[in-house]
Amino acid sequence: MTGVAKGVISLLIIFLLLSLLFVFVSEYVSQLTATNLLHTTTDMLFDCVISETQLLLARSDWYSLCSTDFNNFESDVKLSTSAWNTVFNDIRNNGFSNNPTQYGMTFLPRTYLQNNLLIYMTTAMRYNVEGVDVGAVKNGHMDINSANSGKTNYLNDSQVLSNAYFEVIKPTINITLTQSVQGQDSEFYRTFLSRSQSNTGSSIDTDIGNDYVDEIVVYEVNISFDYVIPYLNYFVREATGTYGRRGTYQYRNVYFVAR
């Protein structure tokens, strides 16, 4: 009898351990998948920002939409180089009726992007997998179960943008652009663009064709936001006392403009 009882208890312990293992492995896989989706979505957001900017600067009303950013860009670049000055002068002399892309010039309008980043993020977050509402993004929590309201990092619904895998805290979505002018002898130019070891004779692809370029304007783009990846298992939520894993995501990429 004692042997049978021992056997039953052993089986129960093994069953419990296997169940726990299953819970934590599935939670780990879920968190890993959500983190991967977060990376890819932000990468897509960056590409979206670049293509939307290029289209914005080809519009006839471009100056009314980003006059502040253009003026800042002009004053910064004019201080550093004269290669772009003819373009700035021509655009001003024509009363801004010509757009920058007609001169083969683009730039990243920081204020405009900051104001519209939430819209682009909403579109990019439609990228998701396997969820009940595949491709859906909504204001508020993916899981609105009231049982989660007491969890430490459960947030106000109006502050959250969510898809089937992760949630972004809207007020924290931020983009910073660090702009610098780099000549042919700069480290950036040599590392990423130059096919030549000398300071002259290297050509790069620009909007106006493959050409010799004295200077380029380089943007270091940083996108950041706070996120929550909800725990898949209610057991994990109860055990940790939190709704999900919260963190700050930092994305960095480089964009350059040649003239």
Add this chain to the structure above:
Amino acid sequence: MLSLGKLPWTILKIIVKLNLIAVTASIVVALTLNVFLYQTVNSNLQLFDKSLSSMNYIEPSVAKLFMGRTNLSYKTGENAVFDNIVSAGGSGFYFTNTTDLINRNGRNYGDVVSYTFVVPIDIKLCTTFGVYEHTVNLSFRRAVPCLRRFKD
């Protein structure tokens, strides 16, 4: 009459234990394989999705690179880009729900393409009585937004 004593009982216990070990090992291998494949395919699909998000429709070079197949039949001047992306043989995996994926027209900023990628895997259950096989389809249902404007 010859008495076998405890021998049959001992043999039975050994067989049961062997089966328990074999079945447990099979389940562990199957689960590990599932998790590994799930993560690997997911990672690759994300690269594919990122390309897809910037295209109006799936381009031949991307499809061939991703599927590892050169026998995809590319159709020019027709609404459907491929006629055999589902049935093109070789690697085992395939697409279903491909209407959005191969449709040449109609995508623009914000539109979402849905498709399903299926990877069949053979699950083997090992016992002392033989190996039992069952094919399980790992399905990856995706929704990819178009993030470029192709028309106004």
